[in-house]
Amino acid sequence: MPKDKDLIHSSKAPEPVGLYPHARRVGNLLFLSGVGPRKQGSKEIPGVELDEKGNVISYDIEAQCHSVFENVRYILEEAGSSWDKIVDVTVFLTNMEEDFPKYNKIYAEYFKSNQPCRTTLGITALPTPIAIELKVIATID
Numbered sequence: 821m822p823k824d825k826d827l828i829h830s831s832k833a834p835e836p837v838g839l840y841p842h843a844r845r846v847g848n849l850l851f852l853s854g855v856g857p858r859k860q861g862s863k864e865i866p867g868v869e870l871d872e873k874g875n876v877i878s879y880d881i882e883a884q885c886h887s888v889f890e891n892v893r894y895i896l897e898e899a900g901s902s903w904d905k906i907v908d909v910t911v912f913l914t915n916m917e918e919d920f921p922k923y924n925k926i927y928a929e930y931f932k933s934n935q936p937c938r939t940t941l942g943i944t945a946l947p948t949p950i951a952i953e954l955k956v957i958a959t960i961d
Contacts, residue, residue: 832894834858837947842895845960850901852956854912856948857887860894865950876949881919884952885926892956901960906936910955916942919951 828843828850836842836853843852858865866887867880893903911927913919920940927938946953 828895828899830860830895830898832860832898833891834860843899845899848959848961850896850899850905850958850960852892852895852954852958854946854953854955855888855891855895856946856950856953857884857891858948858950859887863948865948868949868951870949874949879949879951881915881922881951882926884950885923888952888954889926889930892954896956896958899960901958903930904934905958905960906931906934906956907959908937908957909939911938911940912943912946912953912955913940914943914946914951916940923952 826845827841828845830842833842834856840853842855843850856865857867865879865884867883869877869879871877892906896902896905911923913923923940
């Protein structure tokens, strides 16, 4: 059973859409739950335009990438880790063909000095109308 101190709930990252923490510490590893681009305290998704039924009319993958990376940084820092301690990233894209080139370029900007292992998967949907989600593992002292 995890101890409460091992569960991380960020005050800056968007609220989880289910019953799970933003991250969990196990020994010197920090496992982040899937992180999307939503903004904390709202259902706003940067760069996404929805119709009245909540369907995506258009989206900006670049805005979502920057927001996801910012949310990951918030969680890492509040947990006592940092960007340079990321060791593994799993990326989920809902439109691999169109979004991968832009995502890959932005990813390279954020990971110039730290190059974790990475897996990128094309999937059909995510739980909210987002186009990207990251699953991250980092070390923590």
